Amino acid sequence: MEKRKNLRIPMKNLWVDIADGVGFSQGVVSDVSRFGICMTGMPKRLNGDAERMTVVVSGNVGRFTMNVRPRWYTQGGARRFVGVEIMDVPRDWIEFVMNFEALLHKDIKGEIRL
Secondary structure, three states: OOOOOOOOEEOOOEEEEEEOOOOEEEEEEEEEOOOEEEEEEEEOOOOOOOOOEEEEEEEOOEEEEEEEEEEEEEEEOOEEEEEEEEEOOOHHHHHHHHHHHHHHHHHHOOOOOO
């Protein structure tokens, strides 16, 4: 059963740098919402049990630094998929996601492609 409360928007060309309080890792952003991020390609050594992490999401659309809380993770071979909840969501992040929500809504109607 789907537990997500917010629309997930698939992303391309967004990268993430993440500090888990012990080490530093890099990965790729798979999808985003107003209050969460799904990261892929994370190394096994990433501490998915950390209570708090810092992420820097960057790409050609800008750069966002946020504190996050891990909500889930799954193992896929040597890599880990991690879903995080954004704590104290920055206004510019919400505006960024809302722009893509509008594009996605138009895409469903067949007017625009992401």
